Amino acid sequence: MNNQYFSFELQKVDPETGARAGIFHTPHGDIETPVYMPVGTQATVKGMLPKDLKEIGSQIILSNTYHLYMRPGDELIARAGGLHKFMNWDRPILTDSGGFQVFSLASLNKITDDGVTFSSHVDGSRHTFTPELAMKIQHNLGSDIIMAFDQCSEYGYDHAQARLAMERTGRWLERCYLAHDNEYQALFPIVQGNFYKDLRRESLERCLPFVKHGIAIGGLSVGEPKSLMYEIMDDLQPLLPTDVPRYLMGVGSPDCLVEGVLRGIDMFDCVLATRVARNGTALTSRGKVVVRNGKYKEDFTPLDPDCDCYCCRNYTKAYLRHLVNVGEMTGAMLLSLHNIAYLHKLMRGLRESILGGYVRDYVREFYRLQGDCAHEA
């Protein structure tokens, strides 16, 4: 499943859990897995400069077809020389197809086999996304990894509804595959099927013929209990292809990252780190720290005693609380920086422990430090 642009080097698989460590080679550089990808929806990771992302070890970021198509337009970005150049990020970029966004953000008008008609969340204007258009936009953006256009189904869909969405996702995948005509962008199919194991398995079967460089699992972490998500992943794990990276879409709380890695996932993305940062919350080695809370008013210690990021090296909780409280953007920026740095560090730790053969111990220590709200696998 390699070409001159993409190849996945599986370095080690933990025999007990199936946790994997590898290197994904792409046109814009190598990605050491497992990896967390910060989300830069609108061609920027909110509150972060590329140089800061590099300093904390971001290897690849995610951006978004739907948003960039709306503003400033994918053709404009193509004229600018592509998304990498436009946003000054020379490492790999993965773009989501817009499938999720037309369901979660836009007001839907109609879903047919042809595609999805919806009204923009920006100005209400009407648009239709098809698998072909989703490919064309991502071609214009020039991201390294492009995602298939899928139909998401909500938690709570019955089996029949979930089947329709899953089957349509399969048909759309074939069209994405046919419409995708270059070698320097890797197209990842997306497994759907809601929370029905038979549908998930069938969806995976439908994806396999189109898997070249990677595969994604979508439609999880959409409001269901974590135990249910883990059940679906457990069922899928032995059936997933081993020679390409596996991407679990939208998952990114620290405990979910750990549990995902233990189930053989290689790539994650999540807005959680940057979103909670903007609301004054830090993810730390000692669990969640709601910096806004009054108890930090005179806490002159760093956010996370085990972190050496710029924020933790230089600022106290009392100062961060002050910034958040008065609504200064610097607060959101520093917390975003720390949160992303923390998730990167967590993933590096997992990777090293897999390579070193002690992932179980690493995970045990992770949960011990996280304290109360830790969920056991």
Place this chain on the structure above:
RNA sequence: GCGGGUGUAGCUCAGUUGGUUAGAGCGCCAGAUUGUGGCCCUGGAGGUCGUGAGUUCGAUUCUCGUCGCCCGCC
């Protein structure tokens, strides 16, 4: 000094033709947040209704005194 106005939550103000547990916004406190609409969302605490007396079955509401503040005049 005279005349007028005003005093209700930390702040800015509603309200009651006299009637059970007096409201809002903001702020504060806490929670939420998972393929991102940064201002969102969900809870909570907090008031002897300036103060003293009177009228009344009952006063934050009416009357009088008093204190504070604002405006005008001298």
